[in-house]
Amino acid sequence: MKIVVCIKQVPDTKGGVKFNPDGTLDRGAMLTIMNPDDKAGLEAALRLKDQYGAEVTVVTMGLPKAEEVLREAMAMGADNGILVTDRVLGGADTWATSTTIAGAIRNLEYDLIITGRQAIDGDTAQVGPQISEHLNIPVISYAQNIKIEGDSVIVERQYEDRYHVVKAKMPCLITALSELNEPRYMTPGGIFDAYKKEITVWGRADLKDVDDSNIGLKGSPTKIAKASDKVRKGAGEKVALDPDESVSYIVGKLKEKHVI
Amino acid sequence: MNLEEYKGVYVFAQQVDNEISSIAFELLGKAKDLAKDLNTEVTAVLVGSGVKGLADQLAEYGADKVIVVDDPELKDYRTEPYAHALASVINKYKPEIMLVGATAIGRDLGPRVSARVATGLTADCTVLEIGDFPLQAVPGQEQLHNQLLMTRPAFGGNTIATIACPYNRPQMATVRAGVMQKIEPIKGAKAVVEEFNPGFTPDNKYVEILDIVKAVTETVDIMDAKILVSGGRGVGSPENFKILEDLAEVLGGTVSCSRAVVDSGWKPKDLQVGQTGKTVRPNLYFAIGISGAIQHVAGMEESDIIIAINKDADAPIFDVADYGVVGDLNKIVPKLTEALKAEIAAAK
Numbered sequence: 001m002k003i004v005v006c007i008k009q010v011p012d013t014k015g016g017v018k019f020n021p022d023g024t025l026d027r028g029a030m031l032t033i034m035n036p037d038d039k040a041g042l043e044a045a046l047r048l049k050d051q052y053g054a055e056v057t058v059v060t061m062g063l064p065k066a067e068e069v070l071r072e073a074m075a076m077g078a079d080n081g082i083l084v085t086d087r088v089l090g091g092a093d094t095w096a097t098s099t100t101i102a103g104a105i106r107n108l109e110y111d112l113i114i115t116g117r118q119a120i121d122g123d124t125a126q127v128g129p130q131i132s133e134h135l136n137i138p139v140i141s142y143a144q145n146i147k148i149e150g151d152s153v154i155v156e157r158q159y160e161d162r163y164h165v166v167k168a169k170m171p172c173l174i175t176a177l178s179e180l181n182e183p184r185y186m187t188p189g190g191i192f193d194a195y196k197k198e199i200t201v202w203g204r205a206d207l208k209d210v211d212d213s214n215i216g217l218k219g220s221p222t223k224i225a226k227a228s229d230k231v232r233k234g235a236g237e238k239v240a241l242d243p244d245e246s247v248s249y250i251v252g253k254l255k256e257k258h259v260i
Numbered sequence: 261m262n263l264e265e266y267k268g269v270y271v272f273a274q275q276v277d278n279e280i281s282s283i284a285f286e287l288l289g290k291a292k293d294l295a296k297d298l299n300t301e302v303t304a305v306l307v308g309s310g311v312k313g314l315a316d317q318l319a320e321y322g323a324d325k326v327i328v329v330d331d332p333e334l335k336d337y338r339t340e341p342y343a344h345a346l347a348s349v350i351n352k353y354k355p356e357i358m359l360v361g362a363t364a365i366g367r368d369l370g371p372r373v374s375a376r377v378a379t380g381l382t383a384d385c386t387v388l389e390i391g392d393f394p395l396q397a398v399p400g401q402e403q404l405h406n407q408l409l410m411t412r413p414a415f416g417g418n419t420i421a422t423i424a425c426p427y428n429r430p431q432m433a434t435v436r437a438g439v440m441q442k443i444e445p446i447k448g449a450k451a452v453v454e455e456f457n458p459g460f461t462p463d464n465k466y467v468e469i470l471d472i473v474k475a476v477t478e479t480v481d482i483m484d485a486k487i488l489v490s491g492g493r494g495v496g497s498p499e500n501f502k503i504l505e506d507l508a509e510v511l512g513g514t515v516s517c518s519r520a521v522v523d524s525g526w527k528p529k530d531l532q533v534g535q536t537g538k539t540v541r542p543n544l545y546f547a548i549g550i551s552g553a554i555q556h557v558a559g560m561e562e563s564d565i566i567i568a569i570n571k572d573a574d575a576p577i578f579d580v581a582d583y584g585v586v587g588d589l590n591k592i593v594p595k596l597t598e599a600l601k602a603e604i605a606a607a608k
Contacts, residue, residue, distance in 0.1 A: 222382055
């Protein structure tokens, strides 16, 4: 079985957000990480590899620096890494990103494509389903508990108040939710091996069946009209008291605000 | 693409188990505003099996027209037949604007359909308005009028971006639940109902639903709650949520939680507040043992009063709390419940 996992390098907003004095996000001071949902997707792929045997290829699109997340993925156990990077691909919205990644994946053999549900920077959850549309294969979003049965995949597709047990013929694309179990760590041997392996680097010319009108900033149907930092209402009072005083403080505030 | 051909504001009227989802009514409320600005009509697209009878409800909430795509293949949500239904409606009727709820269905359907009809899609919008693109006239670039300007949070709510889709149609957006206002239903209102079936031929993209497992939930929708007692990882265990439930009960409130709690399997997803959960704006929001990751704050910062209890004095939740209490929730919350019980009893 051949599995392609799409991953993205994102700013680490979880571990500690850094702000400039004016309240804007200080991206220079923030570390980058492998997007958490993508890492969960990679973990799901590696478990399928452990269980059924599979060749796992990770694909990322980004700046040359995004090679870091490919190395990390390979240290965790992925077999191959492909970096799609080219100046003309920059500024892409989800449409142009998905056409680009689909163009890269067309060069590969695959039974299963796994993406994270969404990235923590854009939070759109769009690129996975859009890739599946460009490749004309089924998609199962918000998936957990992936199992293989013959030429089909069976997963739990989550909704707000229920889940569907869904069976799809491969090849298909799955967008993974962070699983309850944690992604594995890189192993020292894995890290060593990961740096010995070659990373494949593809540019615009390597994308298959992709029109120039569908890539990069120019090929993006959505345009940013305005971007601004959110105005927050700011902190109120903060007290550190013993438990009884804390309780009196809260009760006092609830009375003052006529909640009780 | 002749953009002039595309007319009208369309709403995907999500239904589950043949019951219209609240988001559909919210979208109709917003669509009415947009349609007024554009001097056009509001059309609801109702997709399902045996759903025609729901059209009147959509009329009462503001739909001028309802397009019904009714087919046995559409009984339960599956990406392909639903995408085929909505994309076929778009190709035939050519809407100027297509709104979809940012639900577990809409966030799957929206991208698949937008890719199929080759247009842009802006995710999880919180503000929609009609305006010019570019916002200010730029020399050498034609300023387009009557564009849909879609505003959404990005970077976990730290930045706000306004997006346009000036050269493709329809202009598509998914809209976060709980943000747009429904109108007061107009009893007895009728819409023009039109049935349309593009034909459904199962192929490899039609997945098979083997089982449907519904989560049993006895709680009210946290988006409707006036008082929310919300717990995070700091609560420590699923059992310890009992102290939050006791507090909620005394106040007549409801328990909700952060993503960490859902990811740990302590609480179901429908109680999750935040960027990937629900947006809430209750009168009173208790954030207990919640550090206040920006993804969480994005879903609750519009609450009228925010009270945070956290043992970490540097937790970011204190940056948005009206009243922050640094301390041990295990000591404070049970005592607070008792104190409130006494206060409420005394007031009676």
